[in-house]
Amino acid sequence: MGIELQNITKTFTGYTALDNITLNVASGELVALLGPSGCGKTTLLRIIAGLELPDSGKIILEQKDTTNLPTRKKNVGFVFQHYALFRRLTVFENVAFGLKVLPMRERPSRSAIQDRVEHLLKLVQMDWAIKRYPSQLSGGQRQRVALARALAVNPKVLLLDEPFSALDAKVRQELRRWLRRLHDEIHVTSIFVTHDQEEALELADRIVVINKGRIEQQGTPQEVYDHPVNAFVYNFLGNVNVFHGRIKNGKVSLGTHHVDAPDELKHSEERASQAFVRPHEIGISRIRSAETDLAGTIQEVRIMGGQIGLNLACEGFEHPIDAEIPRELYVNLQLAKGEKVFVSLNRVRVFTGDYEI
Amino acid sequence: MLKPQPPESAPVVKKRISDPLPVQIVLIGLTLLFFIGFIFLPLGLVFAQAFSKGWEYYLESVREPYAIEAVKLTLTTVAIVVPLNAFFGVTAAWAITKFNFKGKATLKTLLDLPFAVSPVIAGLIFVLLVGSRTPFGSWLGEQGIKIIFSTPGIVIATLFVTFPFVARELIPLMEAQGRDEEEAALTLGARGWQIFGKITLPNIRWGLLYGMILCSARSIGEFGAVSVVSGHIRGQTNTIPLHVEILYSEYNFAASFAVASILVFLALLTVGVKVTLEKQFQKNSFHH
Numbered sequence: 001m002g003i004e005l006q007n008i009t010k011t012f013t014g015y016t017a018l019d020n021i022t023l024n025v026a027s028g029e030l031v032a033l034l035g036p037s038g039c040g041k042t043t044l045l046r047i048i049a050g051l052e053l054p055d056s057g058k059i060i061l062e063q064k065d066t067t068n069l070p071t072r073k074k075n076v077g078f079v080f081q082h083y084a085l086f087r088r089l090t091v092f093e094n095v096a097f098g099l100k101v102l103p104m105r106e107r108p109s110r111s112a113i114q115d116r117v118e119h120l121l122k123l124v125q126m127d128w129a130i131k132r133y134p135s136q137l138s139g140g141q142r143q144r145v146a147l148a149r150a151l152a153v154n155p156k157v158l159l160l161d162e163p164f165s166a167l168d169a170k171v172r173q174e175l176r177r178w179l180r181r182l183h184d185e186i187h188v189t190s191i192f193v194t195h196d197q198e199e200a201l202e203l204a205d206r207i208v209v210i211n212k213g214r215i216e217q218q219g220t221p222q223e224v225y226d227h228p229v230n231a232f233v234y235n236f237l238g239n240v241n242v243f244h245g246r247i248k249n250g251k252v253s254l255g256t257h258h259v260d261a262p263d264e265l266k267h268s269e270e271r272a273s274q275a276f277v278r279p280h281e282i283g284i285s286r287i288r289s290a291e292t293d294l295a296g297t298i299q300e301v302r303i304m305g306g307q308i309g310l311n312l313a314c315e316g317f318e319h320p321i322d323a324e325i326p327r328e329l330y331v332n333l334q335l336a337k338g339e340k341v342f343v344s345l346n347r348v349r350v351f352t353g354d355y356e357i
Numbered sequence: 358m359l360k361p362q363p364p365e366s367a368p369v370v371k372k373r374i375s376d377p378l379p380v381q382i383v384l385i386g387l388t389l390l391f392f393i394g395f396i397f398l399p400l401g402l403v404f405a406q407a408f409s410k411g412w413e414y415y416l417e418s419v420r421e422p423y424a425i426e427a428v429k430l431t432l433t434t435v436a437i438v439v440p441l442n443a444f445f446g447v448t449a450a451w452a453i454t455k456f457n458f459k460g461k462a463t464l465k466t467l468l469d470l471p472f473a474v475s476p477v478i479a480g481l482i483f484v485l486l487v488g489s490r491t492p493f494g495s496w497l498g499e500q501g502i503k504i505i506f507s508t509p510g511i512v513i514a515t516l517f518v519t520f521p522f523v524a525r526e527l528i529p530l531m532e533a534q535g536r537d538e539e540e541a542a543l544t545l546g547a548r549g550w551q552i553f554g555k556i557t558l559p560n561i562r563w564g565l566l567y568g569m570i571l572c573s574a575r576s577i578g579e580f581g582a583v584s585v586v587s588g589h590i591r592g593q594t595n596t597i598p599l600h601v602e603i604l605y606s607e608y609n610f611a612a613s614f615a616v617a618s619i620l621v622f623l624a625l626l627t628v629g630v631k632v633t634l635e636k637q638f639q640k641n642s643f644h645h
Contacts, residue, residue: 049544050544051540051543051544071543071544072543072544072545072546072547072548073546074544075546076544077544078540078541078544080537080540080541082537084537084538084540084541085538085541086538086541086542086555086556087538087560088556088559088560089555097542097545097547097555098545098546098547101542101545101546101547101548101551101555102546146541149541149545150544150545152545153545153546
């Protein structure tokens with residue numbers, strides 16, 4: 001096992017940042033800690049690195065209890081949100097730092113350091129910038145150097161704290177694909193923290209969804225996306241339409257309409273429920289094809305690239321419904337603002353109980 | 358509501374940003390007048406008075422043994438005070454910006470106390486603390502250690518008065534820089550002293566030097582606190598400002614101003630070093 005976290009709890013004055021977290025990460029795995037800001041995910045990462053101390057719990061890295069080791073002996077690579085490159089040092093000096101501060105008898109020779117730094121900079125495709133200063137590099141380039149610097153000390157685990165969040169959308173996407181390929185190449189056990197569900201879904205072997213200091217769900221991106229265990233996870237993993245209603249006699253009310261309750265809630269007594277529908281799981285047509293179809297009017301059309309976003313006012317519904325349809329369908333149906341259409345809710349997920357984000 | 362501006366209105370907007378010409382002339386004129394009245398004129402008078410009895414008398418006054426002793430004492434004080442306060446200042450700024458602890462805000466406020474307290478009172482505090490009439494002072498006297506009316510007292514009083522300069526210069530700088538680089542160094546296996554030497558110190562060096570210059574300038578010129586603890590013993594506990602004051606009260610104006618001109622030279626020197634450093638600081642600031 002690469003990383004074992006046992007019952008980690010951490011409180012700051014006034015609130016609990018982490019509440020009894022237990023988590024295992026297999027060697028060579030790339031795991032995403034996903035959650036809204038303030039959920040404790042960064043605190044958890046900093047505790048693994050030793051930058052914060054847990055109130056209780058154990059941290060085991062590669063079968064070794066490191067809970068009480070000082071940070072510098074933990075041998076973790078840490079990549080910061082804002083890069084944290086040493087501004088007074090060149091790219092070479094930055095990457096060499098972890099090797100040069102080793103005690104004399106463990107320190108590699110000058111030429112060995114030179115070779116290792118050059119190798120790492122090639123790996124992150126930054127070898128051309130070896131003599132530059134951080135201020136002369138773009139954000140994406142800085143983060144690559146920061147990654148090389150973290151890898152220089154052969155860390156047991158690599159921890160990345162929102163590594164791409166300070167970058168613009170295009171670079172962010174490029175860099176995360178590149179990081180995925182790099183991880184497939186070097187296989188270092190890695191945890192990265194993110195609040196961007198797309199990033200987690202695309203990059204991670206496994207996603208751990210955290211909310212309010214607790215783990216809500218963990219699993220492969222597919223599992224978590226297709227089978228969210230509760231309303232929070234469902235809501236956090238993508239855009240949703242939320243319908244507040246009630247479960248009664250095996251039916252769930254959505255506005256004035258009703259749909260069948262899911263099997264596990266068929267015999268539930270009457271209670272409040274929430275139904276969720278993702279915008280891309282809504283069908284739009286010009287003709288009514290089923291009795292459950294809703295009549296609606298297009299209030300707003302948003303061009304989102306390949307997809308078209310529609311804002312629909314539907315009869316019997318208090319709030320407008322958001323739908324996303326392929327551009328082709330939009331063109332074929334000759335839709336426009338003010339047009340009347342029929343709306344089918346293809347996949348309704350129902351959860352009971354309260355939750356907040 | 359924002360109204361779209363036609364493109365040709367751009368120069369108009371630009372004109373409106375700066376004040377009209379008469380206002381500029383009046384403001385610049387006032388500033389110049391102030392400079393002439395309060396800086397250039399008095400400085401010129403210092404030199405006029407200093408040379409009022411001719412070159413020879415000037416050189417004699419400056420080379421007189423008591424004057425030389427005063428210069429020596431002042432420079433000794435600066436040489437002790439500035440490194441010590443640089444050390445204390447870095448320590449205080451480090452503690453305040455890199456750690457979280459109770460009473461941090463209070464400590465930050467108290468740092469300004471030496472600026473807020475009148476220097477005379479600062480001097481009196483030390484007389485009350487270690488003067489020969491206090492138990493601690495008399496005990497020190499029995500051990501043969503004299504603080505008040507001798508060099509240690511002058512150094513301590515100057516230390517107190519000039520303490521905030523370095524810390525005040527460093528705290529905003531270190532706050533802006535944050536702890537990220539130190540934390541990165543920590544995860545890379547660096548020890549405390551390696552982090553300080555390789556990361557923190559290079560990041561704050563210009564601010565530190567600048568604080569030290571301000572500290573030197575004040576140490577050279579400090580009068581009030583030093584006056585209370587020194588005892589004005591000629592050739593022993595007289596710093597340059599005290600020596601100037603003594604000569605002046607003896608109606609020896611030419612000599613007094615001659616010695617004062619040394620202070621002016623030292624002040625110009627520090628301002629010169631400061632300007633040079635500021636230029637360096639700006640050149641390097643793109644690394645921030």
